[in-house]
Amino acid sequence: MRILLQFPEGLKREALKYQEKYEKEGHEIFIASAPCYGGCDLPLDEARWIKADKIVHFGHAKFVKKDLPIEVEYIPYNIDVNLQAIKKAAMQLKQYNNIGLATTVQHVHQFEEMKNIFELQSQHVFAEKGYWAINVGQVLGCDSLGLKAVEKKVDAFVFVGDGMFHALAIDFETDKPVFVIHPQTGQLRQINEEIKKLKKKRKGSILAAVEAKTFGILVSTKVGQFLLGSARLTKKELEKRGKRAIILVSNEIEPLPLNNFMLFDCYINTACPRIVDDVEEFGKPILSIEMLREVFEIIDKIKNK
Secondary structure (H helix, E strand, O other): OEEEEEOOHHHHHHHHHHHHHHHHOOOEEEEOOOOOOOOOOOOHHHHHHHOOOEEEEEOOOOOOOOOOOOEEEEEOOOOOOOHHHHHHHHHOOOOOOEEEEEEOOOOHHHHHHHHHHHHOOOOEEEOOOOOOOOOOOEOEOOEOHHHHOOHHHOOEEEEEOOOOOOHHHOOOOOOOOEEEEOOOOOOEEEOHHHHHHHHHHHHHHHHHHOOOOEEEEEEEOOOOOOOHHHHHHHHHHHHHOOOEEEEEEEOOOOHHHHHOOOOOOEEEEOOOHHHHHHHHHHOOOEEOHHHHHHHHHHHHHHHOO
8 A cells, every 4th residue: 555644743753663664564655744733734735646545644633524535544642641740730729629621632542540630639520522623621723612612610721731832722711710731740830811912912913904905815725724615705705895805825824925925914814723823923914714703893883883
């Protein structure tokens, strides 16, 4: 079988090990070398050009729900947490009776063990699946709906993970405290201020976009991010309000090539929703569809005065 292996950036160092494994099994192996940003980002074009029989995607759980032209096998890459460190951190949160617990795909295989740590302290733990996440308690950079679903039941949210990318996905409206526990050291920190700063930055983009006249609507051709229908509807809604709108199509959405057009006052992003947090790199407002709806509300209110 001809197989194309794909690794996210942090796992590319493992590529040769898996190439050797599959070749010993008698397969012809190719490795996708382009940047990979998640389970939404599959190398379908590369697979088509080399006539691969299968893609093996490492490091993420299944994401794409639509039918694909080639078989895709998702192989998560499990990383054990330090349960003793998690236990020490959990002891600092004993005042919260009801916990919304979440982690990343790398640690979700130990979710029940982490949940048990809190339950042994007589706490109740709540978790659901998100829209894209296939595991209970799993947060993606674009999907914290599993926690939002339990928001009314909990006194605090606890996220076990390294770095802030996934933790800041917990950005829905809530007045509950949000804590992050480092999976190895057990370091505990509250991140509500970081979430507020993120929301403030997005609000600034919304207000700046009200005065914009020319909009570039960004469409990604990545299979898990491709939303051409949403882009076309967005274009119509902008034009109804007297704005000029152009749909821009690309596999990689990068600020420099876009800004070289020197045409757009604002970008509307229909791809990975976290791109809107890179507003400094784009040098101008960049909004999600949800943020654009707020712009429309402001524009319509001004018009109807």
